[in-house]
Amino acid sequence: MKTYLLKREQNIPISLDEAWDFFSSPLNLAKITPNDMKFVVTSDYTADTKMYAGMIITYKISPLLGIKMDWMTEITHVDDKKYFVDEQRFGPYALWHHQHHFKAIEDGVHMTDLLHYAIPYGPIGRFANAVFVKGKVEGIFDYRTKAIEGLFGVYK
Template sequence: MDTAWDFFSSPLNLAEITPTDMTFDVTSPNMEHAKMYPGLIITYKVSPLFGVKLDWVTEITHVKDKEYFVDEQRFGPFAFWHHQHHFQKTEGGVSMNDILHYSIGWGPIGTVANGVMVKKKINEIFNFRYKKVEELLGKM
């Protein structure tokens, strides 16, 4: 649990578990030794679709040490983004569970865009993350 929590509580490690085609860069200053805490603002540059770089700002709103943390978008590509990361010690190691609620906005156009490409891209990102975490930390 300590290893998993230390890895996920460092904002810079998010780039390690994000597909390289998204060119994910943490732009917040002084993040080298930062650990999550409620109120932490993290800024990024990310290219979620078509190589277009976007600014993304999230806030860590809740943290319960070695159990869960929540990030919420404050500015970025989504109309709404609320992402819970839950960790639980298991007999074989650590179980990690993500709960994501999001909306891309744009009314009916957003609903179509989500059905055609956004939901698929988010699933691809999370599948990549689970595989990359297993590669870096072992099966969780």
């Protein structure tokens, strides 16, 4: 199985506490996901719910051609105000392992995303990644960068 790595880094002009509070709430993910994905958290969580190791989060998404899919991730690791990891348990990928790292910097937070993913179906999956999946994943993270800037401002 061929795996792919996407790494993104962003400085955000908020405190580490503010960043952790926002990103560790499952319901906030919809605020930084492109609207065309029709992303909805279906787990019964409230705005006060914070991530913890073992947490299962379910979603409805429409990643391609408006086709609705179920997706389930588990928060497998959490180190308060340092990092958390979500892994797909059910969904469109053969592998989805997403690390979210946070580090306080002068006047803000440095956030690093490390995403390892794989597409099922061998050579067909590799072709699909080359033709559209890689671009779609990159587009989601491009959108996320802009959405975070819209919510918190641009780091200077």
